[in-house]
Structure formats: structure tokens, C-alpha cells
Amino acid sequence: MAATATATTTAMEGIEATAAATTTEAAAGQSAAIPEKYMHKNRLQEFAVRTQKKLPIYNVEREGEYHHPKFRCTVEVGGQKFSSTGSFSRKKEAEQDAARVAYEILAPIEEGDVNKEVFGLIDQDVVFCKSILYEFAVKTKTARPSYSEDCLKEPFTMFVGSVVFDGNTYTGESASNKKDAQQNAARAVIKSILATGGPDHVAPASQDESSSLGVQEHSIVPAVGTSANPSAKAVSGSKKRKGRVGGADVNGTMVAKEH
Structure with a gap:
């Protein structure tokens, strides 16, 4: 950490x-x-x-x-x-x-x-992802993310998280608990934003590694610290340079x- x-x-x-x-x-x-x-x-x-x-x-x-x-x-x-x-x-x-x-x-x-560096950070540890997405929503005046989880009991109990953000639904990788499932869903949104542009250009996406970087309208950057408190994180939104x-x-x- x-x-x-x-x-x-x-x-x-x-x-x-x-x-x-x-x-x-x-x-x-x-x-x-x-x-x-x-x-x-x-x-x-x-x-x-x-x-x-x-x-x-x-x-x-x-x-x-x-x-x-x-x-x-x-x-x-x-x-x-x-x-x-x-x-x-x-x-x-x-x-x-x-x-x-x-x-x-x-x-x-x-x-x-x-943005490649940020990709690496959120792949190493998902603990920042919900806080990053929350602060990004505040920064861009977008409705707060809404999370839900589905429980998969076969062959053993796993949870798949989904999040509704800016009118679109994103699904993350499965996890052994609800908390990590939500973080994975938030990570799916962040990766989609980094790959396709700002929230106006985000396409719903599951958690995968196939996205490629383009010129971004918003740069999402984790803040210093390890707390999961949204107020302790920061997201920077900057206009894209032409x-x-x-x-x-x-x-x-x-x-x-x-x-």
C-alpha cells in the first residue's frame, strides 16, 4: 500500500x-x-x-x-x-x-x-477507485455513482458489482466481497473515461484490458493517501489540448x- x-x-x-x-x-x-x-x-x-x-x-x-x-x-x-x-x-x-x-x-x-501511469496505479490496487470516481463526479457536476451487487454462489460465493454513472451502467470483475466488487465497478468506469474521453464520450464497458488511450478531455488522478474517504481524494479535470x-x-x- x-x-x-x-x-x-x-x-x-x-x-x-x-x-x-x-x-x-x-x-x-x-x-x-x-x-x-x-x-x-x-x-x-x-x-x-x-x-x-x-x-x-x-x-x-x-x-x-x-x-x-x-x-x-x-x-x-x-x-x-x-x-x-x-x-x-x-x-x-x-x-x-x-x-x-x-x-x-x-x-x-x-x-x-x-494517463498510462494512472492505469497502472488503479490496476495495482482498487482501493482508490470509488473515491476517485466520486470526486470526479463532483468536479464535473455529474450525478453521484449508484452501486449494486449480484451474488454468484456457484461454485463458490462471489460478488459482481455494477455502477450507474452519467446514465450508463458499468460492470466490474467479480470479487470475494461486496466492497471490492464495488471498487472493481468504479475502476471499469475510470478506465472507460481514460480511454474514450470525458463523461460525454464514455461508453459502458465491462472491466477489461482492451481499451487504448486517446487524447483525453478529463484526466483522472488519484490523490495522496490511502483512506477510502471520498473527501481525502482528488480528481483533476482538465480541458483537452487540441x-x-x-x-x-x-x-x-x-x-x-x-x-
């Missing part, structure tokens, strides 16, 4: 650091003062710091006539290179565009990695479509 709590603490610290870096009043004030097109380098640098990567390295190439130059930029982040979508009349504009391309490709990948999947050119450099 101590190992689970430690891992849970790590996951929460990562989410809290991400939220702090993007939602502080200072950052909001800066965003209002600086035009959006000049914010991409700042975002990419914050991303590099947050994910413990080397700071971005920009390489600007000049092309065109001497009296009418154009500039292209390539930025390297975490061993990957990303190119601007075209040529620009100013170096700074080329750098900003390359930073935008890099961030829009890398940010969704980071978010997916966080990322764009880029392709690779013949040199292995990532590119994205121009806005």
Missing part, C-alpha cells in the same frame, strides 16, 4: 505542476498582454522544463534574395526536430512557428503518458500543416 501511495503522490505532483505552470494569474496576465502568435516559444520552454528535457535549440536558415530574405526554422526538443510550416519574413516568426509545431505534437503525447499529429519528412523532421 505504501508503494501505491508513493506512486500516487508522484502522479499528483506531475499534474499539479502542469496546472500551476499553465493557470497561474501571472501567466494569464502575460497571455493577455502578448499576442498569441508570440507565446509558442514560451509554452515550449515551459513544456521542456516540466518534462525535464533540455531547453529547445533553434536553428534558423536564410533563403531567398539578399534584399528580400525569407527564414525557416528547425527546433530540437528532447532529441526530436520540428520544422516551421513555411518561410517567414522575420526570424522570430519562423522560430515561433517551429515552436508551435513542436508543442502541438509533443503536448498530447505527454498527456497520454500521464493537438495535431504531425508527420515526418524525409530527414525525420516532424512537421505539421500550416494554420
